[in-house]
Amino acid sequence: MIIELPLLILLVVTAGGAIMVKDLISAVFILGSYSFVLALVWALVGAVDVAFVEAVVGAGLATVFFLLTLFGTTEKDTHIRRPPVPWSALLGLPVLGLLLLYGAGDLPAFGDVASAASTYISPEYLENSVEQTRTPNVVTAVLMDYRSFDTFIETIVIFTAGIACALILRKGGS
C-alpha cells in the first residue's frame, strides 16, 4: 500500500501530462514513462509477464515507432493547439467515472479464491501444468500449450500488421 499509492498517483499524472502537453514529441516521451510506471504496478501485483511486455513494448518499441512517425512530419504538425474542452465532457466524464467506481465495488477482491476467474478452469492449469508440460511458468504453458490456438491467431494479427504497414507506407517499390 505504501508503494502502490505514489505509483498510482504517478500513473494518473503521466497520463494527464501526455494528453495536456503541447508538443507531441514530449507527449511521446511522457507516454513512455507512463508505460514504465504501469510496468512497475504490474510487477508489484505479481503479474511479472505482463510487466515485462508492458516495459518492452510500451516503453520501448511503441516509443520508437511514435518517434519515427514524428520525424516524418514538420514542426507545424507536432506543435498542436488544443481547442477548449466542451462543457458536455467536463460534466459527463466525472459522472461516468463515478458510475465506474460504483460498478467496481461489485468486483471480487484481489486474489479471491471463490471468484469466477479462479474457480472454473484455472485450478486445472495450476495443478497439472508442471507434470503435463514440464513448464514451471504457468503463463507460458497456458499461452503456448493450452491456449495455443489463441496465440496462433495473435501471431497472424502481428504478421498482418507488418504486411499492411509495408503495403501502405513503402513507396517506390515494384
Add this chain to the structure above:
Amino acid sequence: MIRPHDSAIVRTLGHIVIPIAQLFGIYVLVFGQHGPGGGFVGGVIIAASMILAILIFGIDSPDSVLARKILHGDGLGLLIFAGVGGLCLIGGGQFLNYSYLQIPSLDEASQHYAGILLTQIGVAVDVAVTGVSIAVSLSFDEDEISNDEVTNV
C-alpha cells in the same frame, strides 16, 4: 531519411549495447518456460536491438546486415508456428496438440515442452521481423534500401 549517426560516443556504445541486447533477447526467449518472458518479449527485444543498429549505423552499413536480411523473412515465424501444428496433424492428432508431436525418445510431457519451445521461437521470429519491417516502413523509402540482395531472392 534516417542518416547514420556520426558521434563517436553513440557508435561505440552501439557496438557494445546491441550484442548484449540480442543475447538478452535470446535468453528471454529460451528461458520463457522457467521465468518471466517468452517468445513475444524475446522477439520484441531482438527487434529493438536491430532497430537500434539501423538508427545508429544506417540501413546500408555492414553493422545492420542482420536487420537488412531479416526483412525478407516475412511470414517465416508464422510458418514455424503452423508447421509445428502441421507436424502434430501428421503425427495423428489435432492441430497444435503437442502430445502427437512425434519426436523419438521423448515422453509426453517433454513433447509438450519441445512444442512450446518451437512455437515460442516461431512467435519470436514473427515479432522480430514485423518490428523491424514496421520501423523500416516508417523511416525509409523503398529505393533507399540497397537492392542488391532483393534481386537475389
